[in-house]
Amino acid sequence: MDEPVVRARDLRMTYGRTEVLRGVDLDVAAGEVVALLGPNGAGKTTTVEILEGFRLRSSGDVRVLGTDPGRGGNAWRARLGVVLQNWRDHPRWRARELLAHVASLYERPRDPDELLAVMGLTEQAGQTVSRLSGGQRRRLDVALGIVGRPELLFLDEPTTGFDPQARREFHELVERLARDEGMAVLLTTHDLAEAERLADRIAILVGGEVRACGTPASLAATARASSEVRWIEDGAPRGERTSDPSRLAFELHRRFGGPVPGLEVRRASLEDTYLGLVATGRGDRREVIEESGRAA
Numbered sequence: 556m557d558e559p560v561v562r563a564r565d566l567r568m569t570y571g572r573t574e575v576l577r578g579v580d581l582d583v584a585a586g587e588v589v590a591l592l593g594p595n596g597a598g599k600t601t602t603v604e605i606l607e608g609f610r611l612r613s614s615g616d617v618r619v620l621g622t623d624p625g626r627g628g629n630a631w632r633a634r635l636g637v638v639l640q641n642w643r644d645h646p647r648w649r650a651r652e653l654l655a656h657v658a659s660l661y662e663r664p665r666d667p668d669e670l671l672a673v674m675g676l677t678e679q680a681g682q683t684v685s686r687l688s689g690g691q692r693r694r695l696d697v698a699l700g701i702v703g704r705p706e707l708l709f710l711d712e713p714t715t716g717f718d719p720q721a722r723r724e725f726h727e728l729v730e731r732l733a734r735d736e737g738m739a740v741l742l743t744t745h746d747l748a749e750a751e752r753l754a755d756r757i758a759i760l761v762g763g764e765v766r767a768c769g770t771p772a773s774l775a776a777t778a779r780a781s782s783e784v785r786w787i788e789d790g791a792p793r794g795e796r797t798s799d800p801s802r803l804a805f806e807l808h809r810r811f812g813g814p815v816p817g818l819e820v821r822r823a824s825l826e827d828t829y830l831g832l833v834a835t836g837r838g839d840r841r842e843v844i845e846e847s848g849r850a851a
């Protein structure tokens with residue numbers, strides 16, 4: 556089997572005396588989109604910066620495109636796409652001019668005009684970066700990240716500031732690049748819907764550890780053991796968590812001798828799994844389950 560594009564084993568990082576990565580294992584295969592999810596301070600940026608070669612790890616075995624990122628040279632770096640936010644430090648450049656300039660640094664760049672069209676920026680091609688809206692700048696950031704035809708693309712919160720149409724087009728573009736060109740993508744996002752929509756696999760990082768990793772469906776299924784049934788009884792809202800909601804609904808139906816007022820069954824979702832894991836990381840899992848178990 557081919558070596559994965561990203562392979563990290565027991566990756567550790569310590570800032571001073573604080574260990575912020577505590578043995579992260581992560582793989583990304585060619586053509587695969589992996590989302591790294593986690594609360595603020597979980598270690599996502601640190602992980603990504605180490606994989607990009609911008610930060611040296613404290614320990615662990617890490618290979619990116621077959622190379623230790625701590626030792627990757629320019630030829631290796633040219634195979635990575637990194638969506639940076641600092642292109643706005645070039646406010647006087649025109650969008651097309653900047654894209655064409657960055658394209659000229661690569662051997663096999665994409666056509667800047669085609670890319671502007673794909674990103675919905677054709678009309679803004681002659682505008683200076685300073686005059687683009689927030690969402691347009693973000694789209695230009697993404698265009699700059701993929702103009703060099705990278706084999707591995709790092710996307711940090713890519714669709715922040717996109718309108719719904721631009722977000723959908725961007726998701727379709729990433730899917731196409733992964734499927735048709737075999738580009739691997741490592742995405743960090745706080746948007747669970749985006750992770751669910753885009754990622755083949757999701758790794759949930761909490762407190763510097765990967766607490767769960769799997770397809771969006773398999774992660775949602777781990778929380779499915781606790782679906783929630785809600786109903787109204789004696790005028791008051793009631794709720795119960797159960798692994799067998801249809802049995803509980805059946806029992807309620809019998810107890811009420813007919814239709815159960817306000818009966819609702821809520822299947823667990825990726826969000827439940829995520830919040831459960833995050834809460835466990837903070838040692839307050841019980842609190843969150845009780846809160847969400849309370850009938851609204």
Ligand SMILES: Nc1ncnc2c1ncn2[C@@H]1O[C@H](COP(=O)(O)OP(=O)(O)OP(=O)(O)O)[C@@H](O)[C@H]1O
Pocket residue numbers: 570575593594595596597598599600601602
């Ligand atoms: N240069 C640094 N020196 C010391 N501590 C740092 C440094 N950079 C990050 N940290 C700490 O490391 C931990 C992980 O930070 P990191 O930025 O990787 O988290 P994150 O998951 O990307 O968070 P966010 O979602 O807020 O961007 C945090 O507690 C942060 O305060």
